[in-house]
Amino acid sequence: MYINKKKICHIENLKLIRLKLSFHSFGNVSIRINENQFTIKPSGVDLYKSGYKKYPIIDINNKNKIQNNLKPSVDTEIHRQIYLSDKKIKSIAHSHCIYATSFSQASLNIPILGTTHADYFSDKILITKKLSKTEVNKNYEHNIGKSIIQCIKKNKKNFNNTRAILLNNHGPFTWGYEYEEAVKNMEILEYISLLAFKTLTLNKRPKIHKFLIDKHFNRKHGKKSYYGQ
Numbered sequence: 089m090y091i092n093k094k095k096i097c098h099i100e101n102l103k104l105i106r107l108k109l110s111f112h113s114f115g116n117v118s119i120r121i122n123e124n125q126f127t128i129k130p131s132g133v134d135l136y137k138s139g140y141k142k143y144p145i146i147d148i149n150n151k152n153k154i155q156n157n158l159k160p161s162v163d164t165e166i167h168r169q170i171y172l173s174d175k176k177i178k179s180i181a182h183s184h185c186i187y188a189t190s191f192s193q194a195s196l197n198i199p200i201l202g203t204t205h206a207d208y209f210s211d212k213i214l215i216t217k218k219l220s221k222t223e224v225n226k227n228y229e230h231n232i233g234k235s236i237i238q239c240i241k242k243n244k245k246n247f248n249n250t251r252a253i254l255l256n257n258h259g260p261f262t263w264g265y266e267y268e269e270a271v272k273n274m275e276i277l278e279y280i281s282l283l284a285f286k287t288l289t290l291n292k293r294p295k296i297h298k299f300l301i302d303k304h305f306n307r308k309h310g311k312k313s314y315y316g317q
């Protein structure tokens with residue numbers, strides 16, 4: 089069942105490794121199958137040997153309803169919370185890519201420092217709050233999912249205008265409205281994280297005008313977009 093979506097999911101998981109965004113097995117991609125289900129990278133298998141036919145299928149409304157033999161990724165509950173929050177999201181990715189993860193570990197947002205960032209993201213990349221001891225010890229992955237939703241709401245954003253977030257002390261999550269978009273957003277996020285890291289080593293307080301940020305974001309994503317290179 090749903091062989092096509094599982095195949096897409098497998099290809100996107102392999103892409104995360106090929107793009108060097110996923111070191112060893114520290115990463116996972118999921119793909120929405122329909123309104124009520126998604127498929128995700130299985131846990132603890134060699135993706136090159138496993139193939140995609142046994143990819144687990146998760147019920148978005150019932151976390152205990154899992155189909156297929158392979159155990160889903162440990163982060164499945166975080167993915168489920170995101171799919172539950174926005175019915176139009178088609179793909180989600182998580183990785184421990186070096187530069188975005190460095191900002192996570194430093195507990196820092198990624199500020200907009202240049203037009204490359206503004207071409208893809210209209211604002212800084214947000215970072216979630218630190219979880220309490222109770223939140224870590226009980227229902228950890230569920231609480232991570234909740235912390236993502238809270239962070240977006242608290243900053244008066246939504247999943248559509250915030251397609252990447254940093255988990256405090258951990259690493260990034262990205263998502264998208266097309267099947268290939270989550271991994272693509274992860275690749276872009278890692279690139280702008282690298283640029284931000286290098287920029288901040290040259291100048292601790294670089295300035296960019298808001299009107300330049302808006303110009304770059306809107307010419308590519310606004311109602312009157314005209315961007316092409």
Ligand SMILES: [Zn+2]
Pocket residue numbers: 114182183184258259
């Ligand atoms: Zn992780």
